[in-house]
Amino acid sequence: MPKPIKPQSDLPLQMRSAMLERTELEAGADYQYRVTWTTGAIVRRYDWHNDQPFDEELLVEGTSVRLERLNSGAAPVLDTHSAYSIDDVKGIVVAASARLENGLGVANILLDNGPDNESVVRKVQSGMIRNVSIGYPSARNVWPRRCRS
Numbered sequence: 001m002p003k004p005i006k007p008q009s010d011l012p013l014q015m016r017s018a019m020l021e022r023t024e025l026e027a028g029a030d031y032q033y034r035v036t037w038t039t040g041a042i043v044r045r046y047d048w049h050n051d052q053p054f055d056e057e058l059l060v061e062g063t064s065v066r067l068e069r070l071n072s073g074a075a076p077v078l079d080t081h082s083a084y085s086i087d088d089v090k091g092i093v094v095a096a097s098a099r100l101e102n103g104l105g106v107a108n109i110l111l112d113n114g115p116d117n118e119s120v121v122r123k124v125q126s127g128m129i130r131n132v133s134i135g136y137p138s139a140r141n142v143w144p145r146r147c148r149s
Contacts, residue, residue: 031111031121032094037134038105060103070098070107077109079120081135090120 040060046053059065069075073095082088091111098107111121123129 031091031113033109033111033124034106035109035132035134036104036106037098040103040105058105060100060105062100065100065105067098067100071096077111077132078135081133087116090117 038058038060040058042055042057044053045056070093073092075093076083076089077091077093079088079090089112091109094108094110098105100106111117111124113121120129
């Protein structure tokens with residue numbers, strides 16, 4: 001019999017895959033892209049504390065998502081979730097661009113166009129990099145059901 005899932009207040013940073021699209025927002029925005037950072041899809045996770053899988057569903061509602069940091073103009077775009085070096089910062093989330101629309105979480109990011117970032121920009125522009133991974137803390141967890149078989 002599976003163990004009951006205990007709410008965790010000390011969960012580590014969670015991550016999800018996200019789509020990256022070129023935007024045609026304004027002149028000079030050659031390094032700006034639209035990111036769909038959540039669709040609200042149910043994702044299978046594993047609870048290492050309780051040794052069992054569970055289904056995570058992110059609610060895409062105004063009362064469920066805090067957008068202040070994303071919209072501040074100071075939220076970094078990091079290489080592989082690493083924040084140990086200034087070289088890990090590849091860009092920023094454009095101020096006031098994060099929003100919820102039609103059941104999706106979207107934002108615009110601006111990649112640095114400097115020489116240290118040339119290979120990242122080249123791979124994004126050529127379509128080699130089409131997805132990014134979004135990291136987020138969970139402020140509150142609700143465990144309404146066990147994972148689906």
